[in-house]
Amino acid sequence: MTTKTTDRSDSPIEANKTKQDSAIDRTSLAPPYIQLANILRDQIGDGTYPPGARLPSESELCKQYHVSHMTVRRTINFLSDQGVAVAVQGRGTFVKEVVISAGTFQLQELYNLFKDSDKAKIKLIEVRLVKTDEHVAGKLGLSRGDRAIFLKRLLLHQGDPVLYHEEYLVSDPRQPIVEAEMEVTALYGLFTGSGKSDLKRGELTIEAVQLEKDAAALLNVSDGHAAFCIEHLFYSFDEKPVSWGRFICRRDRLKFTATVGIERM
Numbered sequence: 545m546t547t548k549t550t551d552r553s554d555s556p557i558e559a560n561k562t563k564q565d566s567a568i569d570r571t572s573l574a575p576p577y578i579q580l581a582n583i584l585r586d587q588i589g590d591g592t593y594p595p596g597a598r599l600p601s602e603s604e605l606c607k608q609y610h611v612s613h614m615t616v617r618r619t620i621n622f623l624s625d626q627g628v629a630v631a632v633q634g635r636g637t638f639v640k641e642v643v644i645s646a647g648t649f650q651l652q653e654l655y656n657l658f659k660d661s662d663k664a665k666i667k668l669i670e671v672r673l674v675k676t677d678e679h680v681a682g683k684l685g686l687s688r689g690d691r692a693i694f695l696k697r698l699l700l701h702q703g704d705p706v707l708y709h710e711e712y713l714v715s716d717p718r719q720p721i722v723e724a725e726m727e728v729t730a731l732y733g734l735f736t737g738s739g740k741s742d743l744k745r746g747e748l749t750i751e752a753v754q755l756e757k758d759a760a761a762l763l764n765v766s767d768g769h770a771a772f773c774i775e776h777l778f779y780s781f782d783e784k785p786v787s788w789g790r791f792i793c794r795r796d797r798l799k800f801t802a803t804v805g806i807e808r809m
Contacts, residue, residue, distance in 0.1 A: 568609050576611050577618035583609070584619070585628060588639050595641045599629060642804055649800040654793065657701050669696040673715065680712050683777060683788035691715045698762055705763050706797040711789030743786070746778040759792055770795045
């Protein structure tokens with residue numbers, strides 16, 4: 545008796561013959577290429593096309609779903625941009641293998657603290673003009689001794705202090721961002737996207753720290769309590785640093801999660 549084997553990396557995986565193929569809904573507001581991408585994602589998610597499997601060819605997808613070659617190409621490009629599939633010239637398009645290093649962690653827990661405005665309150669503790677030391681000046685692209693605005697804020701959730709924020713802003717009266725940042729609503733808008741900002745981009749670095757005396761007192765925990773420190777550096781549209789600081793959150797109020805691989809839609 546001879547057993548025939550198939551190399552999944554070179555041949556498409558046969559779908560369940562009893563399962564009817566999804567169809568493109570021509571009355572839907574979603575473009576056909578998005579619908580086809582969702583169909584393929586769902587098939588990848590249910591194991592029809594496991595990691596490493598070759599997806600149907602462009603011609604096969606055109607014939608099966610009655611779409612144009614352009615639609616299929618846009619679908620494949622979309623799936624590639626999402627990290628779901630990878631096109632190999634001369635061989636076809638393959639489902640991407642699970643790669644742990646591709647995991648993307650989000651700050652959803654912090655967003656959740658801010659999203660309920662009835663429970664969240666931001667307290668402005670301190671605002672003053674300071675002369676920058678070498679470290680702060682280096683972060684903001686200034687010279688040592690140049691002036692910057694220093695702010696301290698505290699986020700309370702249902703009266704419980706959970707997040708401490710300290711920030712240095714470039715002191716420039718021509719920059720409206722400085723006045724905006726002094727408002728207590730600025731921190732809320734930064735996490736929820738509900739505020740207006742002149743920021744172009746930001747860089748975030750996360751590390752575990754032990755709280756120093758002042759921060760521990762503000763967060764109502766003992767000295768040396770473990771916390772997450774999220775250092776931030778924000779840039780304006782002319783690529784100049786405008787703000788450097790750090791968010792310090794109690795370890796019991798923050799966690800990081802990420803999904804690796806493909807989930808069914």
